[in-house]
Amino acid sequence: MFPKTDSPEFAPNFLWQIILLTVIVLALVLFSDKLFKSDLSSMAVETPRIVLFPWVIAGGHTIENGLLAFSGKPADVVNGKDQVRALAALIVVLVLLPTIFFLRWRRWKLAAEPSIHATSWSLSRVFYSLCGALVIYISVASLPMAVFGDVIHNRLREAQAVQSSRDEIINELNFMGFDLFQYYILPKEAGGGNHCFDGYALPDSASKTAEATYVVTPNGQTVGIHAESIRYPFSWVEVKVDSLGRLGSWTYGGKFI
């Protein structure tokens, strides 16, 4: 015969087992950087220590590999620290918390004994409430995360598209700068300006590209180029080319500022 507990909630042994398991998982998450210290030196992207969402850890690792590739280094295999953190997050969020919360909730809903609805704050009640609060927090957070994540993602793409268009226009202006300098160098009999920019005309293929329309204004020893974006109306880039072929006085308008 077993001695009966005072509370008909969790048995004391079970409670300690669960608390111990939770403490171990949390300790692994919190101190995994010390357990896997050698891996820390190579970390380029630092994700928060406690992460409830495993995709944050996986995303951080992908970005870290991207940064390595950016500098010509081979991608790292997933280190033990990240594996433990991701697995711990998965287990806590999708196994531990819902299991304790929902099984306890079912018992609470079906309980016939009035004592199970007691208002006294026992250790097990605090633990159960903590699990419940986390389950509710994760559930409530999931909707705004999905919506705002999408909004942020779209804004990032839009900002990057503007930046890419601007870069492409700058690239085309650089080529025009060389073409202008070449015109400046070449004698008139070779189709050049004989040390003058006057008479320079953009080839048709260069005056209108997929990114912008270009207007060149030669003025003796300098030339002004105005690029009007096609993708982003009222956005533009202006630059001046000197007699040494140097591009300067860059100015930007509209979305390119």
Next chain:
Amino acid sequence: MEKESITIEIKQEVSITLLWIAAGVILVSATFFLTPQTTELWPAINTAGIAATLYFAALMAYVLRKPLAAKWRMIFVVISIVVIGCGAYRWMGMQEETHWQVDLLMKIRAVIGRGIRISEMPPILLKALDLYYRQDTKGAKTLAELFKQLHPGATAGTNIHKAEGEWDKTTVMVETLEPDRIVLVSQETFVPGRDSSFKNYNGQTGMLQEKFILTEKGLTHVSEN
């Protein structure tokens, strides 16, 4: 006797909870570690995530079974679908987003690589062209001679790029050095170009490569890859 039966009932609940947790931990951990390990965490957490979702579905079926009222079943099924759906959407979104960012990083690296070459190579050649047309007697010195004057020791196959430090691995190779034609070629060693099967100057394949050709008529640019 009644007291004893209550104690056994509590222990059954405890055992059931522990059993569920143990089954969940084993299922998720096993799928996580059985997934072939790569340089990415995504395959492991995706399969473990699917296993965890299946576990969660089984748990909900167990928790919401009769005699629990049908309204609770309905409420929790709807909430679970919304929460799991939103979570999965963000999960997939994050995976797509991080890969997009990594692709973007390499595109930025390619833009930088091309930019460096486009800003460095033409001035080298245009300087020679400028000297060529500044000669008192046209053709007194060929383009190649003037180029060698600017870059002593340059021959076909030499690197004329002056490294700005140990980190600077850029090369600008003289591919052709003929009296009336000079060809410079420069490539990246780890940044992919447009065509993955393109044969690079140094024997690699698929890397970004730019070429500039100088003749008496001027400069021609060939973005090879």
